[in-house]
Amino acid sequence: MRNAVLLLAVLPALWACPVNAPDLTPIQEEPGAAAAVLLSSVNVADPQAEDQLLDGFHGLENGAWRWTMRRFAVALQPPPPEAAPEPMFLEMRFTVPEIIARRFGGAKIMAKVNGRALAPESFEGQGEFLYSQEVSAAVPGGQPARVEFELENAVPTGEVDQRELGVIVTSIALQ
Amino acid sequence: MSGPPDKFPAGKRTFPRFLAWLIPPAICLSVYWVGLWCWFHTDDFSLLSLVRLPPDEFWASMIEPRAQGTFRPLSERLFFYLFHGWFGFDAFPFRAAAFATHFANLALLALLTRQLSGKLGLGVFAASLWTIHHGLAYPLTWSSAFNQILCSFFMLSGLLMFARFAAGGGRGWYWAQLAAFVGGLGSLETAVVYPALCLALGLVQRQKRALWALPLLSVSALFGWLQIAGSSGLRGSIYALSFHPETILANLAWYAREAIAPAQGAPYLLPCGLALTALAALQLWARNRAVQFGLCWFLVTLAPYLVFEGRQAHYYLAIPAAGLAVFLAGALDWKRSCRQLVAAAALFACAVIGWQSLDLGRAVAANNYRFGLSARNLLTGVAHVRRLHADKTILLTGVAQSVFYSSVYHGIFRLASISDVYLTPDGNTIAQLPGYPPIAAHFATARDTRLMVTEGSAVVYNASQARLREITSQYRATLNVRLGPPGE
Numbered sequence: 212m213r214n215a216v217l218l219l220a221v222l223p224a225l226w227a228c229p230v231n232a233p234d235l236t237p238i239q240e241e242p243g244a245a246a247a248v249l250l251s252s253v254n255v256a257d258p259q260a261e262d263q264l265l266d267g268f269h270g271l272e273n274g275a276w277r278w279t280m281r282r283f284a285v286a287l288q289p290p291p292p293e294a295a296p297e298p299m300f301l302e303m304r305f306t307v308p309e310i311i312a313r314r315f316g317g318a319k320i321m322a323k324v325n326g327r328a329l330a331p332e333s334f335e336g337q338g339e340f341l342y343s344q345e346v347s348a349a350v351p352g353g354q355p356a357r358v359e360f361e362l363e364n365a366v367p368t369g370e371v372d373q374r375e376l377g378v379i380v381t382s383i384a385l386q
Numbered sequence: 387m388s389g390p391p392d393k394f395p396a397g398k399r400t401f402p403r404f405l406a407w408l409i410p411p412a413i414c415l416s417v418y419w420v421g422l423w424c425w426f427h428t429d430d431f432s433l434l435s436l437v438r439l440p441p442d443e444f445w446a447s448m449i450e451p452r453a454q455g456t457f458r459p460l461s462e463r464l465f466f467y468l469f470h471g472w473f474g475f476d477a478f479p480f481r482a483a484a485f486a487t488h489f490a491n492l493a494l495l496a497l498l499t500r501q502l503s504g505k506l507g508l509g510v511f512a513a514s515l516w517t518i519h520h521g522l523a524y525p526l527t528w529s530s531a532f533n534q535i536l537c538s539f540f541m542l543s544g545l546l547m548f549a550r551f552a553a554g555g556g557r558g559w560y561w562a563q564l565a566a567f568v569g570g571l572g573s574l575e576t577a578v579v580y581p582a583l584c585l586a587l588g589l590v591q592r593q594k595r596a597l598w599a600l601p602l603l604s605v606s607a608l609f610g611w612l613q614i615a616g617s618s619g620l621r622g623s624i625y626a627l628s629f630h631p632e633t634i635l636a637n638l639a640w641y642a643r644e645a646i647a648p649a650q651g652a653p654y655l656l657p658c659g660l661a662l663t664a665l666a667a668l669q670l671w672a673r674n675r676a677v678q679f680g681l682c683w684f685l686v687t688l689a690p691y692l693v694f695e696g697r698q699a700h701y702y703l704a705i706p707a708a709g710l711a712v713f714l715a716g717a718l719d720w721k722r723s724c725r726q727l728v729a730a731a732a733l734f735a736c737a738v739i740g741w742q743s744l745d746l747g748r749a750v751a752a753n754n755y756r757f758g759l760s761a762r763n764l765l766t767g768v769a770h771v772r773r774l775h776a777d778k779t780i781l782l783t784g785v786a787q788s789v790f791y792s793s794v795y796h797g798i799f800r801l802a803s804i805s806d807v808y809l810t811p812d813g814n815t816i817a818q819l820p821g822y823p824p825i826a827a828h829f830a831t832a833r834d835t836r837l838m839v840t841e842g843s844a845v846v847y848n849a850s851q852a853r854l855r856e857i858t859s860q861y862r863a864t865l866n867v868r869l870g871p872p873g874e
Contacts, residue, residue: 238767238774238847238854249864261784262848262860265868266812270786270850280815286867357867368817374787375817 249288249355252384263287265357269374276306279377281365285358287385289350299350299385301329301358303342306379310371311364312337318378319363324349325356350385358383406506410492410513414485414526417518417744420751421527422485425477425758429530430466431796434475437467438801456613461533461573477758480529487535488526491708492517494542499712501549502590502676503719512676512708512715515736519711520648520743521703523750533574534704540570541580541705548584552593560598567602571609576705578606578613579686586682590675628695637692645684645703645710646739648746658738661731665717668728676716683709700750710739759852760786761793765802767847767854772804775845779806779838781830783813783857784850790816794828810835810846810861812868832869839865 253260255268255277267283289295307318317335320342321328327349334340350356365377426434437444444467448459465483473479495516496509503509516522525531544566551559563584570577581602588596614627628634646662647655669677688706691698717732764785771780785794790809799807808830809816818825830838838844839862846861847854861868 238770239856241856241859261850262857262864264813267815269815280817284812286864355864355867357870368819373791373819374815 315364414517418526425762427757461536516711519707520747521707523747524701527754537574552595680713757792779844784848
């Protein structure tokens with residue numbers, strides 16, 4: 212009985228432990244109504260580029276990469292016309308992980324830039340890959356581009372994870 | 387016939403003994419310390435919504451079955467009602483109550499094992515092994531699973547009181563254990579097997595009054611009938627009951643496997659399973675009472691979960707794991723069995739189960755802590771935004787699927803009386819999970835989003851990090867890229 216009383220006496224003391232205190236100010240306001248600054252090259256780990264990940268990107272992992280869903284999209288600012296390379300390419304650095312390679316043999320990627328479809332590209336087996344397609348005709352100068360990707364296959368929600376899993380992306384760029 | 391001890395071993399009140407009683411709670415805290423700091427998540431919000439109903443509606447709902455056809459007024463509705471009334475949204479008192487009750491459970495299990503084995507050391511060992519089992523990871527880190535802990539408390543205290551009565555104690559012990567039994571039924575339907583445990587405890591201790599457990603079966607029968615009648619609307623749901631032998635055996639195999647070597651422990655399953663089977667055979671033959679009762683406890687308390695057709699959960703092992711712990715502690719009693727090989731097998735099984743449990747239990751605890759923290763940060767942030775923008779719609783982007791299903795889906799904003807909060811149609815990675823009601827109502831349509839953002843009647847915040855980050859201007863500047871050209 213005495214032991215139980217001693218143990219119960221310890222618990223209220225823990226209440227004041229700093230772990231239980233709110234640890235953050237709740238929100239971060241925009242510095243002002245500044246115009247959006249979009250990048251032409253998005254590293255998915257870059258906090259500045261986070262708002263350009265429009266759809267289908269899961270949380271950042273190991274501070275370096277993100278899983279995608281079957282469909283994912285990103286906003287990219289093409290380089291200014293005077294600095295635009297000719298031809299211009301859409302490039303994505305990504306990894307086909309073992310689980311995807313084992314199930315589907317690799318990944319087939321279809322992409323659209325501002326609604327215009329690019330040629331699909333297939334990647335066999337697992338490993339790191341570079342997706343690269345010419346996009347000069349699809350990207351008008353100055354306007355942000357919506358780049359949508361679609362995978363032929365993805366692991367559905369609930370099979371190995373509560374998330375739908377496509378490929379692992381590290382960066383996407385117009386260059 | 388060797389007679390049972392007429393009363394509990396007295397034990398001297400020495401300092402080492404005092405320290406021995408502290409070992410299981412200390413181990414519990416070392417593994418599940420984070421559980422004290424877990425905020426509310428998932429089903430907690432449904433219960434909090436329920437207890438915030440007007441008093442007449444709340445009290446009327448006290449004995450209504452919940453979605454899965456369960457009652458549990460003591461461990462869910464009353465627990466949340468009282469603690470929310472006293473402490474509001476401070477989750478620590480909820481967690482502290484769970485830990486305090488669990489510490490009492492550890493002492494009760496140690497007492498029970500000591501009674502069966504005659505050794506305090508084995509009792510402490512059983513309680514220590516139980517507390518690290520991954521089956522307790524959810525109850526110790528999630529307030530909605532407090533029912534497992536409170537039910538354990540009523541069952542263990544009831545069993546000890548029944549043992550007193552069966553050993554020749556006064557009738558008062560019998561009525562007291564009956565009250566504990568009813569308390570158990572009010573906590574979790576698993577308590578329906580309590581009479582079988584009383585009977586088993588009395589029989590392994592060769593007590594003449596063991597048969598006094600039989601009248602308790604009528605209470606179980608009545609409760610079981612009410613439970614099955616209350617669950618008649620669950621056909622087709624994951625909580626649907628099936629008494630088909632195939633379902634029962636498949637569930638038994640799953641729970642036995644998960645109790646021993648969950649997930650990545652598969653390579654150890656076969657040797658550990660063989661060691662446990664050999665232990666059970668040898669020790670049952672040697673009439674080791676702790677082993678007999680431990681095995682019985684594991685199987686009997688698992689029984690109510692074996693009839694779920696589509697539902698298996700690790701935290702359903704919380705109560706059965708106590709039986710596994712008593713079984714293994716009893717098997718370590720090599721003087722009784724006279725087989726050092728048996729003790730070695732028991733130690734091997736304990737090591738595998740303990741090691742596997744620590745891995746999984748800690749992962750579950752860390753996850754639940756993160757769920758609670760995300761929910762609290764989201765709610766705190768949105769409440770702050772509401773104070774800043776009282777008349778604007780709040781749009782959230784970057785909400786992860788795990789955060790959505792552990793908070794937004796359960797009406798966290800409604801709970802805090804914050805209305806007009808939606809997720810943007812883009813920028814979220816949330817899939818409609820199978821078996822869940824449609825989630826579309828949580829999202830603003832592309833048309834409404836465009837309209838509200840353009841005319842300035844909405845603010846947009848990114849919720850992908852701990853702090854909400856306002857991105858209204860950014861969002862407005864990239865509307866066409868995000869939602870497509872107007873008119874699409």
